[in-house]
Amino acid sequence: MKPSAILETCLCATDLEAAAAFYTKVLGLEMFAKEPGRHAFFRCGQGVFLLFNPEVTIHETSIVNGSPIPLHGTSGAGHVCFRVGEEEIPAWRERLQNAGVEIESEVEWPAGGTSLYFRDPEGNCIELAPSVIWGLPNEQNT
C-alpha cells in the first residue's frame, strides 16, 4: 500500500490576488475556489494546486464538519514544477516573455528535456518541464 499520486500541491503567497492572477493569466490554470485573503485553489490535471496566505493559515484554524484542518504555512521561496509537453517549450518561452516574466534559467537535463525557471509574483521558484526529465512518459492529456 502506497499513495498512488500527489493530490494537493501547495505554495504560499501573502499577496493572493497577484499570485492568482499570475497562475490564471500567465500559466492558464483554472481557479475553481477562493476565499479572499486566505486561499485560491486551481485544478491541474488529476490534482489540485493550492495557494495559501500563510499570514492566515499559520494561526487561524478552519473547521469542517466539526474537525480542525491542521495549521500550516511557510515563508521563503517554495518550488513547484508544472508538466508541459516537450514540444510546447518554445511556445511557453514566448508566452512568458510576452507576459513580461523573466526566465531566470533554462536547464537542459542529462536525460533529455528542457526546464524553464521563473518566479511567481511572490518569489516562488516555478518550473515548466516535460516529464522526460524524470524518465516519465510524455503524457500531455492525462
Add this chain to the structure above:
Amino acid sequence: MKPSAILETCLCATDLEAAAAFYTKVLGLEMFAKEPGRHAFFRCGQGVFLLFNPEVTIHETSIVNGSPIPLHGTSGAGHVCFRVGEEEIPAWRERLQNAGVEIESEVEWPAGGTSLYFRDPEGNCIELAPSVIWGLPNEQNT
C-alpha cells in the same frame, strides 16, 4: 496551452535522514535519488516528490550543463496531500497508528471522502485522502 499536471511537488526538511525514513517506511514511497544533506527524491505516480534541505538550497546554486538551478527553500510547515484509495483509509489509519504517528485530525468532506492529517518528522502537515474530496475520480493505479 496550460500545464497538464504537476510534475514536482516539494517540501523542505532540515533533517533529511529522518524525513526520508518517514516517507519510505511509513508512507511507502520509493526513494530514487539522494544527495546526503541536500535532497532526497521520491517517485509518486506520474510525478515526483522532492525533499530539500533549505539550509543548503537557499544559498548553494547547483549547475547542470552550465546553467544554474534557481535558489529556493522555505521554513515553517508545508503541506502536501497524497492520493490514496477511498477504501484504503482504514488500513492507512491503522498503519499510522502502528508506526506511532499521531493522527492530528480526520476530516469528513462535504463532497465525500475522509482525510487523515498528521505531521512528518519535520513538522510538515501531511494529508492522505481519496480524490473524491476534490470531485475527481477515484483512480488508484494511474
